Amino acid sequence: MSPVMIELFIRSFFETVIMTVASGFISLVAGLPLGLALVATAKGGIAENLWINRLLGAIVNGFRSVPFIILLVALIPVTRFIVGTSIGMWAAIVPLSIAATPYYARMAEVSLREVDRGLIEAVRAMGGNRWTIVREVLVPEALPSLVAGFTVTLITLIGASAMAGAIGAGGLGDLAIRYGYQRFETTVMVAVVAVLIVLVCAIQWAGDRLVLRLDHKH
Amino acid sequence: MTSPFPQAGGAEQGENRREAVVRLSGVHRHFGDTPAIDGVSLTVHKGEILGLIGRSGAGKSTLIRCLNGLERPDRGSIKIEGREITGLSEEQLQPLRRRIGMIFQHFNLLSAKTVEENVALPLKIEGWSTEKRLARAAELLDLVGLSGKARSYPSALSGGQKQRVGIARALAAGPALLLSDEATSALDPETTAAILELLKDINAKLGLTILLITHEMEVIRSIADRVAVIDAGRIVEEGPVWSVFANPRTAITQSLLSGIRPHLPQHVAARLVSEPVGEVVLGVDLSGPDAGVLLAGLSGALAGGFRLIHGGVEHIQQQSVARFFLGIPPASDGPARAVAYLERHGAKVEVLGHVPGHD
Ligand SMILES: Nc1ncnc2c1ncn2[C@@H]1O[C@H](COP(=O)(O)OP(=O)(O)O)[C@@H](O)[C@H]1O
Ligand SMILES: [Mg+2]
Numbered sequence A: 001m002s003p004v005m006i007e008l009f010i011r012s013f014f015e016t017v018i019m020t021v022a023s024g025f026i027s028l029v030a031g032l033p034l035g036l037a038l039v040a041t042a043k044g045g046i047a048e049n050l051w052i053n054r055l056l057g058a059i060v061n062g063f064r065s066v067p068f069i070i071l072l073v074a075l076i077p078v079t080r081f082i083v084g085t086s087i088g089m090w091a092a093i094v095p096l097s098i099a100a101t102p103y104y105a106r107m108a109e110v111s112l113r114e115v116d117r118g119l120i121e122a123v124r125a126m127g128g129n130r131w132t133i134v135r136e137v138l139v140p141e142a143l144p145s146l147v148a149g150f151t152v153t154l155i156t157l158i159g160a161s162a163m164a165g166a167i168g169a170g171g172l173g174d175l176a177i178r179y180g181y182q183r184f185e186t187t188v189m190v191a192v193v194a195v196l197i198v199l200v201c202a203i204q205w206a207g208d209r210l211v212l213r214l215d216h217k218h
Numbered sequence B: 001m002t003s004p005f006p007q008a009g010g011a012e013q014g015e016n017r018r019e020a021v022v023r024l025s026g027v028h029r030h031f032g033d034t035p036a037i038d039g040v041s042l043t044v045h046k047g048e049i050l051g052l053i054g055r056s057g058a059g060k061s062t063l064i065r066c067l068n069g070l071e072r073p074d075r076g077s078i079k080i081e082g083r084e085i086t087g088l089s090e091e092q093l094q095p096l097r098r099r100i101g102m103i104f105q106h107f108n109l110l111s112a113k114t115v116e117e118n119v120a121l122p123l124k125i126e127g128w129s130t131e132k133r134l135a136r137a138a139e140l141l142d143l144v145g146l147s148g149k150a151r152s153y154p155s156a157l158s159g160g161q162k163q164r165v166g167i168a169r170a171l172a173a174g175p176a177l178l179l180s181d182e183a184t185s186a187l188d189p190e191t192t193a194a195i196l197e198l199l200k201d202i203n204a205k206l207g208l209t210i211l212l213i214t215h216e217m218e219v220i221r222s223i224a225d226r227v228a229v230i231d232a233g234r235i236v237e238e239g240p241v242w243s244v245f246a247n248p249r250t251a252i253t254q255s256l257l258s259g260i261r262p263h264l265p266q267h268v269a270a271r272l273v274s275e276p277v278g279e280v281v282l283g284v285d286l287s288g289p290d291a292g293v294l295l296a297g298l299s300g301a302l303a304g305g306f307r308l309i310h311g312g313v314e315h316i317q318q319q320s321v322a323r324f325f326l327g328i329p330p331a332s333d334g335p336a337r338a339v340a341y342l343e344r345h346g347a348k349v350e351v352l353g354h355v356p357g358h359d
Helices: A003-041 A050-065 A068-074 A076-083 A089-113 A117-125 A130-167 A171-181 A186-214 B006-017 B060-067 B090-097 B115-126 B130-143 B159-171 B189-206 B217-223 B241-246 B251-257 B294-301 B334-344
Strands: B020-031 B034-045 B049-053 B075-080 B100-104 B177-181 B209-214 B226-231 B234-240 B279-287 B307-316 B319-328 B348-355
Touching: A003 A050, A003 A089, A003 A130, A003 A171, A003 A186, A050 A089, A068 A076, A068 A089, A068 A130, A076 A089, A089 A130, A117 A130, A117 B100, A130 A171, A130 A186, A130 B115, A171 A186, B020 B060, B020 B209, B034 B049, B034 B060, B034 B209, B034 B234, B049 B060, B049 B189, B049 B217, B060 B075, B060 B177, B060 B209, B100 B159, B115 B130, B115 B159, B130 B159, B159 B189, B177 B189, B189 B209, B189 B217, B209 B217, B217 B241, B226 B241, B226 B251, B234 B241, B234 B251, B241 B279, B241 B307, B241 B319, B279 B307, B279 B334, B294 B319, B294 B334, B319 B334, B334 B348
Parallel strands: B049 B209, B049 B226, B100 B177, B177 B209
Antiparallel strands: B020 B034, B020 B075, B226 B234, B279 B319, B279 B348, B307 B319
8 A cells, every 4th residue: 555545544544433432422422311211211110101211212213223324314414404514524423423322222221121120129228219229220230231232332333434434424434435446446445344353353352341340240 | 715824915015015116007009909918007116026927929028118118008007107108209208218228038239339338328328428438337247247348249248148238238327127028038047047146136236126027937936026927918917926836826827837836747647537546646735834844744644644746845035835746545534634634734735636556
């Protein structure tokens, strides 16, 4: 690869990382409360409200049932409204976040639902309110599983960010399409794939390590 | 037969004068059509250990959960330290729950918190500073004999140790009442004994009132002052433990007791017939000071002698409670005289049948 190419490669790498981290962060900050709300409002939950539960469930399912590539295009007006443009890395963060939030919300919901009800009961019995239950029981007890789910979300986002390259989002996916696919530069293609594999493995490894450190159940 | 012992009446009067920590009256709780609690009235007195026993599904957990508002009754009155709690909102119940500690069958310790953090959690909820609550947690861990485990996680503890942490946590906020829902049911017999000993100790040392639910009479015998038997959501029998053991009035109580009271041995029971041939087998129940000397007296009164088939005297709350199975030779009026003698001394006597060939 030429020096120009290498520079482009490095820039694309950081674009992918930034897109993944930024939309991952947003999906965590929005998806975790959404997951909590889904668990809390469910039947027998700490703030049971079946109407809200069904409404939230429907919204989450709605977003999750739209294929990402369609969401990408459908959200262009929204993206333009928020970022000012529909092209480039920052623009791609909007659809990525909107797709990843309900995805992570479901993951968080499953993790939180698995917390032993006896623990909630114990904290209620000692006079804790709902907020205490969220802070002292639900989140800490589900934490290893929440982290594992977030790792999966991040990895999914790396893949999705490559797809966002199709609308000129930048990043490694964009690079692979423009040079590797359209201009037949096999080296670029191979390098992109290799870097993506390393990136995914690194995230998975770090996630697994963190889960192990946080888990005191065994 | 009503209890022949003046102590019994005395104790009951004494209890009526004592302050009530819990007073339930006419409590109902239905799930759909099935009544889980069907009109329960029950009082727990200050400083006592009241054991509530019943089969699985009898409504024990539902009842105990009504006391701290985790479950809401459909009807009836629940007074904790004189205060009616049935109308209270969740927010109003929260401070009240801090007056009531609770321990559970499966311990319910938070796996993500260390032992000391678990014990200190009720105090965190009350808004204590970290330093003060960890100091208090250390005191409590000392009380339950787990000082060395403060920084461990619950997963590193044995079942008995976990329940000790549960007890320390339940005591952290200095409750007026401790509720125990099958707290020893997941433990082996030795550990169970140690945990019950600890609870008894705490009851004596701190004067803490304890309401303990269980399906095992053994637990009642080793720790409770009074026992209430619950069946299908109703209290069917209630009284001092020794008196219920000596004289169980309902079939359910008898069946709950059957595991720990002497039985007529199987091989004798198999040979029992109703025709008056051979040795007469008597079941004898007696409690009180006479229980220990009854047989000596009987052998003096019975020229033909008798055979002790099975049974003995045990001591519950310093009361002697005897249960014997006797074989009386059929000769002349032996059996009739034995029954008369035993009944004259206050025993409850049941003629179980005859064993042919034993004469
Ligand atoms: N949340 C509930 N919903 C429906 N039925 C319940 C519920 N909780 C308890 N029950 C029923 O109430 C009865 C008493 O249950 P429980 O109080 O748990 O009994 P115990 O603790 O004595 O085993 C049982 O028949 C049980 O099935
Ligand atoms: Mg139960």
